[in-house]
Amino acid sequence: MNDKRMPENVLYIDLSKKSFKIEKRPQLFRENLGGIGVAMKLLLEECPQGIDPFDPQNPIVFAVGPLTCLFPLASKTVAVFKSPHTGNLGESHAGGRSAVSIRMAGYGAIVIKGASNIPVYLAIHGDKVYFRDASTLWGMGSNFTVGRVIREHERGAGLRTIMRIGRAGENLVSYACVTTESYRHFGRLGLGAVFGSKKLKALVVSGKSSIQLENSGEYRKLYDEIYREAVESEVMKKYHDLGTSSNILPLNELGALPNENLRTARSIHAGEISGERFAEDFLGRRLACSHCPVGCIHIAALREPYEDEPYFYKTSMISYDYEPIYAIGNMLGSYNPAGILKLMDRIEALGLDVMSTGVVLAWATEAMEEGLISKKETTGLNLKWGYYQDYIQATEYITSQPNEFYRVLAKGVGNASEKYGGEDYALAYGGNEMPGYHTGPAAHIGFAVGTRHSHLDNAGYSIDQKHLGEKLLSPEELGENLLKEERWRQILCSLVLCLFARGIYTPERTTRALLAAGADRMDEKALMELGKKIHSEKYKFKIKEGYMGETAGIPQRVLQTPSPWGKLDEEYIRKTISYIHSASLNQ
Amino acid sequence: MRLSVIDTELCVGCQSCMFACARLQKDGGLASSSIHIRSAGGMEHGFVVVVCRACQDPPCAKVCPTNALIPRTGGGVRLHLEDCIGCGYCREACIIGAVFWNQEENKPMICNHCGYCVKYCPHGVLDMRKEEACKG
Numbered sequence: 001m002n003d004k005r006m007p008e009n010v011l012y013i014d015l016s017k018k019s020f021k022i023e024k025r026p027q028l029f030r031e032n033l034g035g036i037g038v039a040m041k042l043l044l045e046e047c048p049q050g051i052d053p054f055d056p057q058n059p060i061v062f063a064v065g066p067l068t069c070l071f072p073l074a075s076k077t078v079a080v081f082k083s084p085h086t087g088n089l090g091e092s093h094a095g096g097r098s099a100v101s102i103r104m105a106g107y108g109a110i111v112i113k114g115a116s117n118i119p120v121y122l123a124i125h126g127d128k129v130y131f132r133d134a135s136t137l138w139g140m141g142s143n144f145t146v147g148r149v150i151r152e153h154e155r156g157a158g159l160r161t162i163m164r165i166g167r168a169g170e171n172l173v174s175y176a177c178v179t180t181e182s183y184r185h186f187g188r189l190g191l192g193a194v195f196g197s198k199k200l201k202a203l204v205v206s207g208k209s210s211i212q213l214e215n216s217g218e219y220r221k222l223y224d225e226i227y228r229e230a231v232e233s234e235v236m237k238k239y240h241d242l243g244t245s246s247n248i249l250p251l252n253e254l255g256a257l258p259n260e261n262l263r264t265a266r267s268i269h270a271g272e273i274s275g276e277r278f279a280e281d282f283l284g285r286r287l288a289c290s291h292c293p294v295g296c297i298h299i300a301a302l303r304e305p306y307e308d309e310p311y312f313y314k315t316s317m318i319s320y321d322y323e324p325i326y327a328i329g330n331m332l333g334s335y336n337p338a339g340i341l342k343l344m345d346r347i348e349a350l351g352l353d354v355m356s357t358g359v360v361l362a363w364a365t366e367a368m369e370e371g372l373i374s375k376k377e378t379t380g381l382n383l384k385w386g387y388y389q390d391y392i393q394a395t396e397y398i399t400s401q402p403n404e405f406y407r408v409l410a411k412g413v414g415n416a417s418e419k420y421g422g423e424d425y426a427l428a429y430g431g432n433e434m435p436g437y438h439t440g441p442a443a444h445i446g447f448a449v450g451t452r453h454s455h456l457d458n459a460g461y462s463i464d465q466k467h468l469g470e471k472l473l474s475p476e477e478l479g480e481n482l483l484k485e486e487r488w489r490q491i492l493c494s495l496v497l498c499l500f501a502r503g504i505y506t507p508e509r510t511t512r513a514l515l516a517a518g519a520d521r522m523d524e525k526a527l528m529e530l531g532k533k534i535h536s537e538k539y540k541f542k543i544k545e546g547y548m549g550e551t552a553g554i555p556q557r558v559l560q561t562p563s564p565w566g567k568l569d570e571e572y573i574r575k576t577i578s579y580i581h582s583a584s585l586n587q
Numbered sequence: 588m589r590l591s592v593i594d595t596e597l598c599v600g601c602q603s604c605m606f607a608c609a610r611l612q613k614d615g616g617l618a619s620s621s622i623h624i625r626s627a628g629g630m631e632h633g634f635v636v637v638v639c640r641a642c643q644d645p646p647c648a649k650v651c652p653t654n655a656l657i658p659r660t661g662g663g664v665r666l667h668l669e670d671c672i673g674c675g676y677c678r679e680a681c682i683i684g685a686v687f688w689n690q691e692e693n694k695p696m697i698c699n700h701c702g703y704c705v706k707y708c709p710h711g712v713l714d715m716r717k718e719e720a721c722k723g
Contacts, residue, residue, distance in 0.1 A: 070615045104617055148629060158625025182630055211615035220610060231709045287630050288601035293709040295599030299631060317631035
């Protein structure tokens, strides 16, 4: 069956030769659906084992899924690559207009290989691919300006994605991000640096094609069922009203909000940086990804006076979410929303991953307090909890790397602590700085074993909260819970759904949506099996590339600072990790 | 009744209306949509809703050489596809860009004010209003 409703085209771009080709691969999509399922297959085909992440052969794979365009909240794109940050599997997701644009340009996946000799950006308009000279954009101070120039230079307004890197990506900061539509990001694991290593400044994709529907009555019925739930459910209302930052207060209440590099997990000042406070004092606009009615993206309007000009102000529009507030707010011991927003604006302009940047700065602050580093290393900066002026300058130095200290800092907290000490409070898993959840053992085990080292891999934070006050699950029970969730999420991320919609896309409903989208009939069991297979492929890739598996490190600080479950038991954590490791390899 | 843009400041740019319009034409993509949402020069500035505003004396109909576009009672036009030669004058005449184009058939696509998209605007940007109440 070759159903036109299913994606099938893979666009291959070679930056070295400035050439491209389009291949029809219906079977690839029929067997692996799309998103992470397809992207992982393409990575295995294209990425030689043991390769340096900055080798031109390192592929960048983008993939969307069979539900993209056809159903609400199938609004994300998966990117995979070898990560320069961890030296291992890189996987990052973003929304904005990326997914709809890629599918409407006619593609299920895009593979970018090689490296250009001069800075270029790619403009993909339907089946045409243009290599544009990006020399003028290279080194530009602000990523916002890069976006504006391309926006004015390319066609397809409203129907395009403009993915770009800032100077951090150009300068190969290992946690540089790729920004899309100004406020969304392929944030984690350093896709921006891989772009930079290929001299690829940006990627514009636009298109406006049709997907012919069969049995459109049935399809529309299912669409309405999903749409209604998306706009009427309480959880979606929460994400629309306050956004993810609504989590600040409950996590603080719980004693799970990392404070001052996780020296504590609660602060009496959390109210100052709550979602409620940001909304009341700063919320200027809400945005949505294409084909998501929720609109969870919250943009603050920060009005600042110019110091040397009376009555002269600038208003900056700055996006905020829970994780950025965690990373550059409470982790930096600061409860000053304007300071957070100013630093955020700078981080956006440079194109850094805000989560890693915050955790890196938190480590540096503590290391300076402990005397492991001094103003000699920081070139005069006083990194102290909440000193935003110095933090802002530090992000500039991380990007421009004027000395050895900043060159190391630009490779993450693991590298920095290896050289300067302070390993006990270098908060990273598998080389990736930790997310903002100190909810208990499941969260941290989840970070350690999750294939992205993300809280979104397996939602350990949710298990911690659900079972709080009950008896601890056995290592096997917890291991199974985390694995089951991570495997199912491979399906959600193959479709590619926003994970906020996981409650709406139940396995049963997902099977119906897939059928309506022209996929082969798959029951829930078959989907679960596929999820398991994709997870196993990822885990095995990671082991081959040097992931330590059951001996992966846990920062001591995590064990020392009490969580809502009290102090965490290292042996229990090890046993659970070991169980998951064996189960992942033997599946 | 006709489609009216109530307040673009409420628009989050989700484009659900565009997908709804295309869906009605049995298209799961965007090629058949007669409504368009784009940013007003960067998302930080909000969004522009491009759709037929049901002119009382529609310029698109005035320039149609074959009378394929007939003014509709209460504003806007009806398109008689069989009379349309695809010359594109109507598209040129519409200064808000609300005459969209079906590339495959080489014919215009213009909102007929059916109101289906309104059901999929979750934030109250669009509504159906009586003609005399419309200022948008």
